[in-house]
Amino acid sequence: MTDFAKDLLAWFQEHGRKNLPWQSSPPDIYHVWLSEIMLQQTQVTTVVDYFNKFIINFPTMTDLANAGEEEVLTSWAGLGYYSRARNLHKSAKIILSEYQGVFPTSYSELIALPGIGKSTAGAILSLACNQSRPILDGNVKRVLSRYHRVAGYYGDSKVLKELWRLAKYHTPSTQNAEYSQAIMDLGATICAPHKPLCSRCPVSKNCKANLCNDQASFPQKKARTIRPEKSLAFLVYRNFKGHVYLAKRPNKGIWSGLWSFVECEDNKTAISAAIKEHNLEARIVSSLPKFKHSFTHYHLWIRPIIINSPGLEKGYHNINKLALGLPVPVKKIISLLDSSNPAKSNE
Numbered sequence: 001m002t003d004f005a006k007d008l009l010a011w012f013q014e015h016g017r018k019n020l021p022w023q024s025s026p027p028d029i030y031h032v033w034l035s036e037i038m039l040q041q042t043q044v045t046t047v048v049d050y051f052n053k054f055i056i057n058f059p060t061m062t063d064l065a066n067a068g069e070e071e072v073l074t075s076w077a078g079l080g081y082y083s084r085a086r087n088l089h090k091s092a093k094i095i096l097s098e099y100q101g102v103f104p105t106s107y108s109e110l111i112a113l114p115g116i117g118k119s120t121a122g123a124i125l126s127l128a129c130n131q132s133r134p135i136l137d138g139n140v141k142r143v144l145s146r147y148h149r150v151a152g153y154y155g156d157s158k159v160l161k162e163l164w165r166l167a168k169y170h171t172p173s174t175q176n177a178e179y180s181q182a183i184m185d186l187g188a189t190i191c192a193p194h195k196p197l198c199s200r201c202p203v204s205k206n207c208k209a210n211l212c213n214d215q216a217s218f219p220q221k222k223a224r225t226i227r228p229e230k231s232l233a234f235l236v237y238r239n240f241k242g243h244v245y246l247a248k249r250p251n252k253g254i255w256s257g258l259w260s261f262v263e264c265e266d267n268k269t270a271i272s273a274a275i276k277e278h279n280l281e282a283r284i285v286s287s288l289p290k291f292k293h294s295f296t297h298y299h300l301w302i303r304p305i306i307i308n309s310p311g312l313e314k315g316y317h318n319i320n321k322l323a324l325g326l327p328v329p330v331k332k333i334i335s336l337l338d339s340s341n342p343a344k345s346n347e
């Protein structure tokens with residue numbers, strides 16, 4: 001066992017996180033899998049509530065496999081990166097049909113499931129089955145980049161290959177559940193992105209970045225790119241009952257499979273053409289202030305336009321009884337609507 005692994009395991013006994021809701025003895029692989037998928041792009045503090053809610057809605061993998069996609073997306077709404085939820089659902093169906101509902105525990109079977117990459121497969125198998133598998137999530141990349149002063153941006157394939165080599169090198173042949181949890185915990189609680197707590201770090205004496213006092217330089221960052229900005233108008237059609245028109249988005253692209261308002265370019269011609277196409281009787285009532293929603297690759301400016309749309313009912317939903325998967329900006333706009341008066345917003 002490397003000194004790094006030994007020091008980490010000793011630290012874990014006293015300081016590791018052992019009471020997260022998906023940690024049980026013996027481990028429940030369904031819970032571990034679910035938590036790992038949720039944690040792929042989201043921090044533990046946010047995941048805990050979503051995990052607890054998800055487990056109440058889908059107590060077993062069979063419940064998840066038998067649920068409708070809408071139900072799954074609704075439980076996921078707010079966590080973002082919705083392809084994770086769809087892949088989770090698809091995987092549960094595959095496990096039910098091809099593995100009789102028993103979660104596979106071989107690496108090759110696991111990696112073939114939708115949404116499970118190398119690091120997630122390693123995390124599931126080490127945490128739930130104590131298999132000796134390396135992991136390389138964002139926390140681990142940061143710890144190893146600093147510990148070894150790995151030069152270059154980890155999105156580059158050569159750098160990534162080197163980090164995987166180091167991850168394998170340090171992964172012990174025993175105590176794998178503890179080791180994987182320990183290295184993730186170290187990255188999350190001590191070797192933080194900004195201001196790492198090196199004085200409390202169990203591997204500080206051999207950490208090259210600490211010895212060179214240049215921790216902030218690792219992992220090296222990608223050359224900065226400025227995110228472009230786009231603008232859209234969201235057409236908030238409300239009928240005589242105050243119900244709003246929502247359409248299910250396609251299964252590709254942003255907010256895929258969620259329910260949203262009709263959208264169009266934010267200019268007079270596009271807005272008036274879209275309104276005519278929806279309902280010739282519809283009339284603009286007001287416009288809410290523009291707001292910004294940021295994606296990884298661009299910022300989206302959204303202008304909600306409240307429109308009175310008489311005569312229509314199909315596709316319109318009662319905003320007090322919505323049970324649909326909604327993107328965050330749509331939820332935000334709905335929260336601003338006056339639930340009783342179609343012609344008004346609360347702003």
Ligand code: SF4
Nearest residue numbers: 191198201204207210
């Ligand atoms: S010594 Fe500091 S930089 Fe090195 S692994 Fe520990 S917390 Fe991270």
